[in-house]
Structure formats: structure tokens, C-alpha cells
Amino acid sequence: MSKELFSQLLYLDCGGLLLSSVLMLWRRQLGALITMLTAQGLLLSCLATLLGTQVGGTELYVVAAGILVLKAGVLPTVLRRVLAESRTARETQPLVNVPASLLSAAVLTLVAYGVSQPLVELDPTPATHAAPVGIAMVLLGFFVLVTRRRALSQVAGFLLLDNGIAATAFLVTAGVPLIVELAVSMDLLLVVLILQVLTARLRAEFGDVDIDELRGLRDR
Amino acid sequence: MSGAVETLLVVAPLVAPLLACLAARVIREPNQTVGWTTVSAAAVIVGDGIVAATRTVGDSSTLDVGSVLRVDALSAVMLIVIGSVGVVATWASIGFVDAERASGEVAGRDLRRYATLVPAFLAAMVLAVVANNLGLLWAAIEATTIVTAFLVGHRRTRGSVEATWKYVIICSVGIALAYLGTILVYYAARQAGIPADSALDWSQLSVHAGDLDAGVMRIAFALLVLGYGTKAGMIPLHSWLPDAHSQAPAPVSALMSGVLLPVAVYALIRFRVIAVGSLEGSYARNLLLVVALTSIALATALIIAQQDYKRLLAYSSIEHMGLVVIGLAIGTPLAIAASLLHILGHGLGKAVLFCGAGQVLVHEGTTRIAGVRGLLTRRPVLAATFGAGFVALLGLPPFSLFVSELGLARAATADGLGWVIAIAMALLVVVFVAVAAQVTPMILGAPPSPVPDPAVPDAAAAPGSTAPLVVGLLVLAALGTVSWPLDQLLDSASLIGSGR
Numbered sequence: 001m002s003k004e005l006f007s008q009l010l011y012l013d014c015g016g017l018l019l020s021s022v023l024m025l026w027r028r029q030l031g032a033l034i035t036m037l038t039a040q041g042l043l044l045s046c047l048a049t050l051l052g053t054q055v056g057g058t059e060l061y062v063v064a065a066g067i068l069v070l071k072a073g074v075l076p077t078v079l080r081r082v083l084a085e086s087r088t089a090r091e092t093q094p095l096v097n098v099p100a101s102l103l104s105a106a107v108l109t110l111v112a113y114g115v116s117q118p119l120v121e122l123d124p125t126p127a128t129h130a131a132p133v134g135i136a137m138v139l140l141g142f143f144v145l146v147t148r149r150r151a152l153s154q155v156a157g158f159l160l161l162d163n164g165i166a167a168t169a170f171l172v173t174a175g176v177p178l179i180v181e182l183a184v185s186m187d188l189l190l191v192v193l194i195l196q197v198l199t200a201r202l203r204a205e206f207g208d209v210d211i212d213e214l215r216g217l218r219d220r
Numbered sequence: 221m222s223g224a225v226e227t228l229l230v231v232a233p234l235v236a237p238l239l240a241c242l243a244a245r246v247i248r249e250p251n252q253t254v255g256w257t258t259v260s261a262a263a264v265i266v267g268d269g270i271v272a273a274t275r276t277v278g279d280s281s282t283l284d285v286g287s288v289l290r291v292d293a294l295s296a297v298m299l300i301v302i303g304s305v306g307v308v309a310t311w312a313s314i315g316f317v318d319a320e321r322a323s324g325e326v327a328g329r330d331l332r333r334y335a336t337l338v339p340a341f342l343a344a345m346v347l348a349v350v351a352n353n354l355g356l357l358w359a360a361i362e363a364t365t366i367v368t369a370f371l372v373g374h375r376r377t378r379g380s381v382e383a384t385w386k387y388v389i390i391c392s393v394g395i396a397l398a399y400l401g402t403i404l405v406y407y408a409a410r411q412a413g414i415p416a417d418s419a420l421d422w423s424q425l426s427v428h429a430g431d432l433d434a435g436v437m438r439i440a441f442a443l444l445v446l447g448y449g450t451k452a453g454m455i456p457l458h459s460w461l462p463d464a465h466s467q468a469p470a471p472v473s474a475l476m477s478g479v480l481l482p483v484a485v486y487a488l489i490r491f492r493v494i495a496v497g498s499l500e501g502s503y504a505r506n507l508l509l510v511v512a513l514t515s516i517a518l519a520t521a522l523i524i525a526q527q528d529y530k531r532l533l534a535y536s537s538i539e540h541m542g543l544v545v546i547g548l549a550i551g552t553p554l555a556i557a558a559s560l561l562h563i564l565g566h567g568l569g570k571a572v573l574f575c576g577a578g579q580v581l582v583h584e585g586t587t588r589i590a591g592v593r594g595l596l597t598r599r600p601v602l603a604a605t606f607g608a609g610f611v612a613l614l615g616l617p618p619f620s621l622f623v624s625e626l627g628l629a630r631a632a633t634a635d636g637l638g639w640v641i642a643i644a645m646a647l648l649v650v651v652f653v654a655v656a657a658q659v660t661p662m663i664l665g666a667p668p669s670p671v672p673d674p675a676v677p678d679a680a681a682a683p684g685s686t687a688p689l690v691v692g693l694l695v696l697a698a699l700g701t702v703s704w705p706l707d708q709l710l711d712s713a714s715l716i717g718s719g720r
Contacts, residue, residue, distance in 0.1 A: 115439065116439075117435075118433070118435025118436050118438070118439060119404070119407070119435075119436055119439070121435065122407070122408070122411055122433045122435065122436055123407075123411055138397075138400065142393070145389070145393060151385070154389060155389075158389065158392060158393060158396075161393060161396055162396055165396055165399055165400045165403070168400060168403060169403045172403070172404070172407040173403065173406055173407045173410055176355060176403060176406055176420075177355065177416060177417065177420065179355070179356075180353075180355030180356070180358075180359070180420065183355065183356070183358075183359035184359065184399065186359075187359060187362045187363065187366065190366045191365070191366065191388065191392050194366065194369045194370075194388055195385075195388060195389075198369075198373070198381065198384060198385050198388065201373070201376065201381050202381055202385065205378050205381050217379055217382055217383060217386075217462075217463045217466070217467070219462070219522055219525070219526065219527075219528075219531065
């Protein structure tokens, strides 16, 4: 693959990642959030494959396959099962409304470009030039996490943040060593499974899963 | 020959708790045998830490297994911390499990899971301190979140589900940020020409710290402080801590406060060595100072008006970790040595107090401070150990927290940071007055009338239930009065931890 084509595909892929992250702030349907996460899983897998064509070796292709299974297959399936069991499919009353969320997304993306300048300057390749996208996804994920009240939206926010970290890792270092990648994926899977069990317990305890109702523990 | 002994010393503290884990799975009914197996696993960790200490003290020798696992004097100190807090907590845990079974409210399945997860928790923390690869260190600390999630939610009450949710979400986010920081360190290391398979090895990074790009390391260190700070109960992602500590079973609270928080601080010690090697000026110091002082201030504010004794202990953990992080910020060998001694002292003190608080809860049936009065007249032994634990925690002699706080003050003034320690000590005085005012009536006040019915009269009041607490206090007092032989180990560890 020529350098030219590689960078164009790379930027297309990263554009898709950023777009899907912003869409997660726009949509309130919980099902739409899961669709966006699935799309991000696909895009991350493509990103690893793209980098694999440049770096050589089989390691990145293995990682790409793993990501495809985990982030575009297993995790969305688990989330859809949780969604199917809960009664409401919409995020009711997010703390910040949609226009303000989109405005914040623009600000956070600019912040991401600002703070990640040192990353780009250290090794200005096409891939590191796209690294701010990963940082922006981390910030957007954090934003979703603190402004949404539904348990499932919070998990989606956490997964967006995690996708952002994965994207950053690919863009700046073409991925971490395989063993670390494996440990990270394992941890991610277990965390999501634990959260699934917890949402089931929450439902058993509180009827419906709204984190905002969890106010039993505080300093009186 | 020596290679085999080295490998054994590094691997034994990992294998022992895993065997205990296995024993809990195999023996279906969690009984005393399972409990004592876990205690012996913790004892193996202490013993191993001491033997490892004798081999790494003095010269800067290390025990290596490949490039993945590595024990130096600093790791040996942490092994001793994990093991000794572990012994107190798992020993007290035997009485806890008996009381749980006697109460009849907990299913046997839940007790078996408890017995399996506690040694797994110990194994994960041992892995964190013997890991040389920083990616593995990260994975081990993240694994502690996974393992403890269901320990916090042990009782399946409304409160414990809420606490578990907060704990898993906040700690996963925090630790994810630490992972991003680790990736950036890896990026800087690769750009500095360190080969891929050793670019996350601490032994390599600490030597080549000067070659790492300052701009990238600045972002990385901020993320690492935020991330591992979350796990250590530091501001701004600290809000999981009081909920998790107050809802978890007492021995688990003891392990979280005495071991989990210090292991996260340990990760910061390792990364700080790399950061100060690559960053000019006082960036790392200022960052750590801001985080530590605001955390202490927040904990102080919430301790003053606290009405729940388990939450009081939880905020006190934030305060003490803040002091330890101040030691890191100062960063001289004296300060690091004081911080490490403080970690050990606080761990033992908190283990005694949380386990004591668990027994108080069983007897009195409430965690409200106002609900517990005149404990000394009704439960003299428990009240005395509980009270002595508070004396230790507040930094009074003969306990070792007095020595370590004094050491921190000396280190700060010697390095021109007298104002920092002045602020911290002023806050400590406020905490001292507040805690003393709240705890004194709990222990000495007039007993309530009518005397409340103890929830579980016999099991937890069995003779010997306070034995682990008394042993913990005796060790704590010994550490405060006799500096030999720990001081040599602390010297060696502090040279590593200060990056000199």
C-alpha cells in the first residue's frame, strides 16, 4: 500500500471514530449507543489492520482479529442483553441537554488537540498526527460518564473512553506488546461482565436501573 | 543453585495465596481449615518478604525472574506490608466467617466466594509489587478491582450494591487513565530507542529516564497521578472510597485500606522515579503536593462532622495516604523511608481498627457513632484494643505512626518544604481533636440504657476473636520503639524509591 493511500485511509478511519463518538453524545436511545460502540469496534479493528500493513509482522493482525471479536462482537452482545432486560430504552433526563452536549464535544475536541501537541511533536508521522482523535474520544467518554444517569449509558461512556485509549495506543506506538494487550482485553471483558451482574442486582433491588436513585450512601 | 532460590523467593508469595484460593474451591464448606490456609498464605508472604529483604538489603542487588518479575528492597518492603496486614485481616476473617454463618443471613455460596476471593486479592497485590513490567503492574492493580468487586458487594444489601457500582465504575475509569499514562511512557521509551520488549520494564526505564521526552512524560505523569491516585483514594476521583470501605465486610475493608491503597501509592513511587529523571524543575513535586494537600483537607472536613465510624475510618485512610504522597513529593531518601514506614504503620493500625469496628458492629448492630456508648464497661477487651488502635492512628507514641510522621516533618523542613508540613500538621491537629471527641464517648461514655441486644452474642464474642488485633497492636508498638532491623531495609528501599 502506498504511503498516500495509507494516510488517507488512516484519516478516514479516525474521522469515523471521532464522528461515532460525537454521535454518542447526540443520540439518547440506548440502542443507538450500542450501535455506535459496535461501529467503533469495527473501525479500531480496521485501524490495527492498516497499521499492520505498514509495520509488518503478524502481531497487529492478531490484535485486529481480537478487537473485532471483543469490541464489535462480545461486548455489544452483552450490552444488548442488558438492554433487552431493562424496561426503558431511552436516556431520561441527562444532566446536560443535546445542544449543550454537542457544543461541549467541540470544546473537548479542541482541548484534546491542544494538550496532545507534545505527542505529535515527538514523532510527527501520519499516525501520530491523528493521535488527538484518541485523546478526544477519552474526553468525550468521560463526558458521557459524568452527564448520563442510566447505568447502561455509564457503561457505554466507559467503553467509549476505553476505545479512545486503544485508538491512542495504536496511533502513537502501533500497539503495546501483545501480552499487555491481552491482559487489558481480559480486564475489560471482566469489568463489563461484572457490571452486567451488577445491573441485574440493581434491578432486583431497585426495580429499574437509574444510577441517580442510588443515594443511600452519603455523609449525613 | 542461587537462580533456583531466587525464582522460588519471587514466585512463592504468588503461589501461596493461589493455593489457598484453590483450597477454598476444593473444600466446599468454608470452615476453619480454609481460614487458616489463607492465614498461612499471608504468613508465607511476610516470611518471603523478610528473606527477600535480607538478600536485597545493603547493596542494590535484586532477585529477577526473566525481565518480567523482579524483587528489590522496595518490593520486599511492600511484600512485608501485604503479608503483615494480610495476616491480621485474614486471621480476623475466621471469626468474621463464623459470625456470618451463625447469623444465618448469608448463603453458603456467598461465604465460599468470600473465602476464594480474599486470597485471590492477596495474590493480585503481590503480583503488582513483584512485577518489573509496568504493563503487568497495571494489569495486577486492575485485577484487584475485579476481584474485590464482589467482596464489597458481599452482603447484597441496597447499600452494598450501590457501593460496588460506584467502586467498579470510578476505579475502572481511574485505572484506564493510568493505562493511557503507561502507554505514553511506552511511546516515550520507544522514541528514546529502548527496544519494544523491554520498553515497559521499570529497570530499563529508571536507568534511561533522562532520555525520555519531557513533553510526553509531563502528560503521562499527570495521567498516572490521576489514575493510580484514584485507586489510592486521592482527589478528584476519591468518592468510591468511603462507600466501598463502609459497605465491605470488615476484613476486606482492612485489606483495602491497609494494602490496596498502598499498592497504588507504590505504583506512583515507581513512576515518580522515572518522572523526576526525565522532567526538569519541580513539576512532579508540585502535582503530588496539590493532590495530597487537597485530599487531606477534604478528609479533614468530612471527618469533623462524621456520624458513622466506618466512614470515619475510611476518610482517615484518605488523610494518611495524603501524608504518604507528601513524602513522595518531597522525594528525598529520608522522606521515602518515612512514607514506607507510614504505609506499614497505617496498614497495621487500620487492619486492627477495621476488624475491631466489624466486631463492634456485630455487638451493637449499628455503625452510627451516636449508637455506640460506653463500650469499655460491657466489652472491655474489644474496647481497649479499639481505643488503642485509635491512639496509634492519631500518631501518638509508642506506635510507629508517631515515628513516621516525625520523619516526614524532618524531611520536609530539611528540603525547604516546612510550609507544606505546617499545613498538613495543622489539619492533623484538627483531625486529632475531632476523632478524639467522637471516639471517647464510644469507649468511655456512660452505657446506654436499656443495653441493646447484641445481634450475635456468642460466635464473635468467642475468646480469641480479639487476638489478631492485639498482635497487630503489639507489632505496631514494637515498630515504633525499636528501629532495628527494619531501618536498614527502609534505607535501601528509600534509595531505590527516591531515584538517587
